[in-house]
Amino acid sequence: MPVTAPTSAGPLLQMSGIVKTFPGVRALDGVDLDVRPGEVHCLLGQNGAGKSTLIKVLSGAHQPDDGEITWAGESVALGTPMAAINQGISTIYQELDLVHGLTVAENVFLGHEISRGGLSQRTEARRRTRGLLERLGHSEIPAGREVGRLSTAGQQIVSMARALSRDTRLIIMDEPSAVLDQEEVHNLFRVIRDLTSDGVAVIYISHRLEEIREIGDRVTVLKDGRTVATGLDARETPTKELIRLMTGRDIEYVFPDRPDGQPDAATVLEVDGLALAGTFADVGFRVHTGEIVGLAGLVGSGRSEILETIYGARRASSGTVSVDGKMMRAGSVVGAVRAGVGLCPEERKSQGLLLDQAVYRNITMSSMARFSRAGFMDRTAERAAATELTTSLDVRPSGVDRAVRTLSGGNQQKIVLARWLLRDCRVLLLDEPTRGVDVGARSEIYALVRSLAARGVAVVMVSSEVPEVLGLADRVLVVREGEVVHEGPADQIDEHQVLDLVMEGSAA
Amino acid sequence: MSESPVATETPLADERVTKTSPLQKLLLRPELGALVGAIGIYVFFFAVADPFRSLDAFSTIMYSSSTIGIMAVGVALLMIGGEFDLSAGVAVTTSALTASLFSYEFSTNVWVGIFVALAVALAIGFFNGYLVMKTKIPSFLITLGTFLMLQGANLAVTKLLTGQVASRNISDMDGFGLADAIFASDFSIAGTTFRISIVWWLVFVAIATWLLLRTKVGNWIYAVGGDAESARAVGVPVVKTKIGLFMGVGFLAWFAGMHLLFTFNSVQSGEGVGNEFIFIIAAVIGGCLLTGGYGTAIGAAIGAFIYGMTEKGIVYAGWNPDWVKFFLGVMLLLATVTNLWVRNRASRS
Numbered sequence: 001m002p003v004t005a006p007t008s009a010g011p012l013l014q015m016s017g018i019v020k021t022f023p024g025v026r027a028l029d030g031v032d033l034d035v036r037p038g039e040v041h042c043l044l045g046q047n048g049a050g051k052s053t054l055i056k057v058l059s060g061a062h063q064p065d066d067g068e069i070t071w072a073g074e075s076v077a078l079g080t081p082m083a084a085i086n087q088g089i090s091t092i093y094q095e096l097d098l099v100h101g102l103t104v105a106e107n108v109f110l111g112h113e114i115s116r117g118g119l120s121q122r123t124e125a126r127r128r129t130r131g132l133l134e135r136l137g138h139s140e141i142p143a144g145r146e147v148g149r150l151s152t153a154g155q156q157i158v159s160m161a162r163a164l165s166r167d168t169r170l171i172i173m174d175e176p177s178a179v180l181d182q183e184e185v186h187n188l189f190r191v192i193r194d195l196t197s198d199g200v201a202v203i204y205i206s207h208r209l210e211e212i213r214e215i216g217d218r219v220t221v222l223k224d225g226r227t228v229a230t231g232l233d234a235r236e237t238p239t240k241e242l243i244r245l246m247t248g249r250d251i252e253y254v255f256p257d258r259p260d261g262q263p264d265a266a267t268v269l270e271v272d273g274l275a276l277a278g279t280f281a282d283v284g285f286r287v288h289t290g291e292i293v294g295l296a297g298l299v300g301s302g303r304s305e306i307l308e309t310i311y312g313a314r315r316a317s318s319g320t321v322s323v324d325g326k327m328m329r330a331g332s333v334v335g336a337v338r339a340g341v342g343l344c345p346e347e348r349k350s351q352g353l354l355l356d357q358a359v360y361r362n363i364t365m366s367s368m369a370r371f372s373r374a375g376f377m378d379r380t381a382e383r384a385a386a387t388e389l390t391t392s393l394d395v396r397p398s399g400v401d402r403a404v405r406t407l408s409g410g411n412q413q414k415i416v417l418a419r420w421l422l423r424d425c426r427v428l429l430l431d432e433p434t435r436g437v438d439v440g441a442r443s444e445i446y447a448l449v450r451s452l453a454a455r456g457v458a459v460v461m462v463s464s465e466v467p468e469v470l471g472l473a474d475r476v477l478v479v480r481e482g483e484v485v486h487e488g489p490a491d492q493i494d495e496h497q498v499l500d501l502v503m504e505g506s507a508a
Numbered sequence: 509m510s511e512s513p514v515a516t517e518t519p520l521a522d523e524r525v526t527k528t529s530p531l532q533k534l535l536l537r538p539e540l541g542a543l544v545g546a547i548g549i550y551v552f553f554f555a556v557a558d559p560f561r562s563l564d565a566f567s568t569i570m571y572s573s574s575t576i577g578i579m580a581v582g583v584a585l586l587m588i589g590g591e592f593d594l595s596a597g598v599a600v601t602t603s604a605l606t607a608s609l610f611s612y613e614f615s616t617n618v619w620v621g622i623f624v625a626l627a628v629a630l631a632i633g634f635f636n637g638y639l640v641m642k643t644k645i646p647s648f649l650i651t652l653g654t655f656l657m658l659q660g661a662n663l664a665v666t667k668l669l670t671g672q673v674a675s676r677n678i679s680d681m682d683g684f685g686l687a688d689a690i691f692a693s694d695f696s697i698a699g700t701t702f703r704i705s706i707v708w709w710l711v712f713v714a715i716a717t718w719l720l721l722r723t724k725v726g727n728w729i730y731a732v733g734g735d736a737e738s739a740r741a742v743g744v745p746v747v748k749t750k751i752g753l754f755m756g757v758g759f760l761a762w763f764a765g766m767h768l769l770f771t772f773n774s775v776q777s778g779e780g781v782g783n784e785f786i787f788i789i790a791a792v793i794g795g796c797l798l799t800g801g802y803g804t805a806i807g808a809a810i811g812a813f814i815y816g817m818t819e820k821g822i823v824y825a826g827w828n829p830d831w832v833k834f835f836l837g838v839m840l841l842l843a844t845v846t847n848l849w850v851r852n853r854a855s856r857s
């Protein structure tokens with residue numbers, strides 16, 4: 001691979017004061033990062049700290065609103081993904097972006113095909129692809145195989161071969177180990193060492209601290225869109241110090257007060273030995289009336305799947321779910337909804353709302369029978385019921401006839417909650433209730449969830465943000481790789497301990 | 509959920525042992541279902557209809573297939589690239605009308621009209637492609653719009669210029685002989701007459717196959733249809749590729765239009781409506797997916813051949829030709845179900 005050796009020891013990449021705002025969210029608020037040739041630079045930060053946005057800025061997918069990027073000593077603008085690629089910056093995303101239907105070799109050379117006089121040199125492309133795969137230690141992957149028929153790990157290797165097929169000087173890897181087993185991670189590290197010894201720089205993102213210790217050279221920590229520490233030694237910096245840097249917020253959310261526990265409260269939701277093959281196993285817990293239980297864990301730990309299995313959207317491979325003592329049929333959403341279970345999904349926009357429909361229709365959607373008179377919908381009654389709810393939830397702007405799409409994230413979330421309020425549900429499952437909700441509206445959502453619990457609803461919530469789980473829930477379950485590793489009252493554990501549990505001892 | 513799996517379910521080591529067998533490779537070909545269907549239908553008509561067995565009948569079937577097949581090639585490429593063109597049927601008529609009306613009204617050599625028609629056909633393709641790429645509105649809607657516009661313009665302009673619904677006969681005009689020889693002549697093999705359009709059809713299929721399999725543009729076509737975002741991210745010129753595909757359909761519409769014009773010497777302005785679906789049907793029977801990124805030109809040719817066989821076979825069998833479309837519908841359903849089934853089987857084993 002023609003990698004130009006660094007002419008000076010100066011940084012290959014320097015980013016300073018990078019700012020990127022999205023409507024209602026300041027995703028990056030002054031990020032500084034410098035990467036030297038031939039080093040593995042680790043990026044650490046909690047979910048929502050701005051890592052993904054930073055990668056997208058670097059790979060040309062997002063344009064920063066402010067700040068400067070210096071590449072090999074010159075100020076550059078990375079206006080398009082192509083501009084970044086041409087500078088020698090390759091990105092391997094977590095969701096691999098290979099084109100299915102094309103072969104391995106075709107994917108590797110897509111966009112810079114080897115051709116002579118318009119004729120693609122297929123044999124040559126395959127030969128070179130084989131060379132790249134061999135360099136990556138995977139000569140067993142056939143260059144002529146359609147990529148859709150490879151395993152996820154195989155596809156990741158193809159993505160890396162694609163990065164190497166260009167004159168790459170910096171490779172960004174977004175949680176590359178999340179889809180790999182232990183042996184594969186070792187092979188990945190071998191490849192990374194190989195690359196860095198050639199002078200290629202790597203930005204490595206992972207939640208697994210022991211990986212960072214093994215492969216990393218320096219660490220930059222992001223928090224709330226800002227660089228809080230840069231250039232830390234990846235091997236020597238104590239874990240406590242790293243976690244301290246990642247936690248502790250500048251913005252403090254206001255959480256509603258917890259009511260005193262009622263020891264005689266009735267059990268509403270009972271989950272016993274619940275398992276979903278390959279995702280989580282032996283999950284059991286109870287939720288009492290008026291209680292909020294929070295599930296903390298990394299993306300991919302199985303948190304969302306637990307909620308979806310309780311809801312019946314996934315069929316459990318074993319175990320039972322009971323509501324008010326009545327056991328529910330596995331894999332039946334209809335049964336769950338009838339029993340009074342409601343789910344506010346993580347992908348609110350694609351799974352929870354009809355964006356172009358009116359507010360009132362989104363609210364009454366799960367209670368249609370109540371508003372139907374001889375087969376016709378009683379719109380007046382629908383609107384009246386919806387108006388009552390939107391007023392009490394303080395949805396702004398008011399007016400139940402507007403399309404849900406026109407509301408902000410926080411108000412959209414209120415609409416989803418209003419739907420389950422109208423249905424008088426017994427169990428409410430919340431998956432990332434404040435995702436995409438701006439800071440101001442969060443406290444309102446928290447208060448709303450608490451008031452639902454006060455009415456006797458049993459709430460189970462999942463959040464990537466540990467402070468949110470600790471602040472809102474009465475009881476916390478920590479999930480790691482499909483296993484509940486801790487259960488206890490929320491006020492007897494702190495953010496550091498949760499992060500310790502979540503990250504420490506994770507496989508490979 | 510967008511969460512990534514905790515562990516891979518298929519270990520990478522598997523790739524060492526799972527070699528694709530030649531049989532499996534054959535089963536994975538997109539056009540396999542169509543080929544099996546084509547052979548079945550051929551055998552069926554061969555058995556039930558005496559006249560179907562002659563070489564003359566074969567020539568007729570091939571001719572009928574070629575009139576659909578030339579356009580089906582372009583439409584198939586466009587569909588592999590992830591787009592539709594509903595204006596393809598009437599664009600053929602527009603090309604033919606443009607050539608004949610232009611050369612007749614301005615009393616030019618017909619070749620002037622032919623090249624003006626080429627420019628118009630390419631412009632229609634460019635307009636479709638440009639609008640689809642610029643507005644991001646699905647091509648189904650954009651080309652539905654151009655379809656209606658062209659259909660109206662065909663009739664209105666023809667009536668305006670000629671006072672009737674068909675263009676005037678141009679067979680006595682300068683340059684007609686050469687054009688007729690190129691676009692609509694006959695030749696004979698073993699005493700049987702074949703139409704030149706059959707040759708052109710096969711040539712276009714060969715070019716398209718070569719383009720798809722042997723050039724980088726072919727790679728791009730599969731990539732923009734399979735995953736336009738990924739393709740864009742690695743530097744595939746998505747906009748150019750897609751506009752090029754629409755213009756390719758335009759080019760073939762021009763060619764088919766010239767064949768139409770020089771076969772009949774005049775053109776009915778209402779011709780072509782409904783053919784756009786026949787082209788799509790031929791491509792789909794041949795294994796193209798509606799979602800793009802998958803299919804072959806040879807498959808589309810086999811699809812067109814199935815159309816030709818069904819259309820003429822029913823006549824040779826002495827059945828009521830009113831049933832042609834019905835049988836075509838049955839073919840389409842059978843072909844898509846078979847394709848799906850074969851693909852699922854082949855990728856599972």
